[in-house]
Amino acid sequence: DAKTTQPPSMDCAEGRAANLPCNHSTISGNEYVYWYRQIHSQGPQYIIHGLKNNETNEMASLIITEDRKSSTLILPHATLRDTAVYYCIVKANSKLTFGKGITLSVRP
Amino acid sequence: GAVVSQHPSWVICKSGTSVKIECRSLDFQATTMFWYRQFPKQSLMLMATSNEGSKATYEQGVEKDKFLINHASLTLSTLTVTSAHPEDSSFYICSARDAPGTGRLGDTQYFGPGTRLTVL
Numbered sequence: 001d002a003k004t005t006q007p008p009s010m011d012c013a014e015g016r017a018a019n020l021p022c023n024h025s026t027i028s029g030n031e032y033v034y035w036y037r038q039i040h041s042q043g044p045q046y047i048i049h050g051l052k053n054n055e056t057n058e059m060a061s062l063i064i065t066e067d068r069k070s071s072t073l074i075l076p077h078a079t080l081r082d083t084a085v086y087y088c089i090v091k092a093n094s095k096l097t098f099g100k101g102i103t104l105s106v107r108p
Numbered sequence: 109g110a111v112v113s114q115h116p117s118w119v120i121c122k123s124g125t126s127v128k129i130e131c132r133s134l135d136f137q138a139t140t141m142f143w144y145r146q147f148p149k150q151s152l153m154l155m156a157t158s159n160e161g162s163k164a165t166y167e168q169g170v171e172k173d174k175f176l177i178n179h180a181s182l183t184l185s186t187l188t189v190t191s192a193h194p195e196d197s198s199f200y201i202c203s204a205r206d207a208p209g210t211g212r213l214g215d216t217q218y219f220g221p222g223t224r225l226t227v228l
Contacts, residue, residue, distance in 0.1 A: 043201045
């Protein structure tokens with residue numbers, strides 16, 4: 001599976017949009033981009049995934065560049081409960097390979 | 109929804125004993141389940157993949173005789189840590205996936221809440 005690169009951490013103010021970047025320059029045509037998050041001492045929570053088109057659900061939006069080499073997860077109105085480690089994963093077969101993720105801290 | 113449960117949520121045991129952790133998919137049939145472990149301040153590491161009715165496939169470096177996995181039904185997988193030692197203390201997390209391509213949940217994995225194992 002293609003490797004992803006994420007900044008180690010970022011913060012944002014409560015109520016503002018949080019834009020979490022991810023680079024996956026070696027992604028293949030049949031590989032999906034998945035986002036999960038892990039709140040401290042809990043199992044990962046599925047957020048969203050996409051292949052080519054931008055996707056939106058009740059939790060977040062996923063913007064994938066046209067060349068598919070990078071993507072951005074957008075939490076439109078961050079709350080304190082969104083503080084977590086966010087993992088961007090590129091997946092083609094059944095396995096998910098977790099990297100270090102990005103730690104998002106939402107400040108009051 | 110897609111809910112996965114684990115039991116117990118935490119367990120403390122003595123060195124040399126065996127511990128069984130259950131993983132259940134509550135509202136879907138999981139053709140495949142995965143077991144991960146996570147040490148403090150580290151990311152999740154896949155231990156093994158199990159398909160219902162088949163033997164589990166273990167990742168390199170994971171001892172299959174120490175970490176026994178059973179996936180006897182479409183809603184239940186168990187991980188047994190045999191002869192546990194303090195270095196096995198970790199956060200064990202399972203995930204489950206519907207039938208890819210045909211299941212209503214597609215290829216997405218849904219995770220349980222995790223089980224914290226402490227071996228004294």
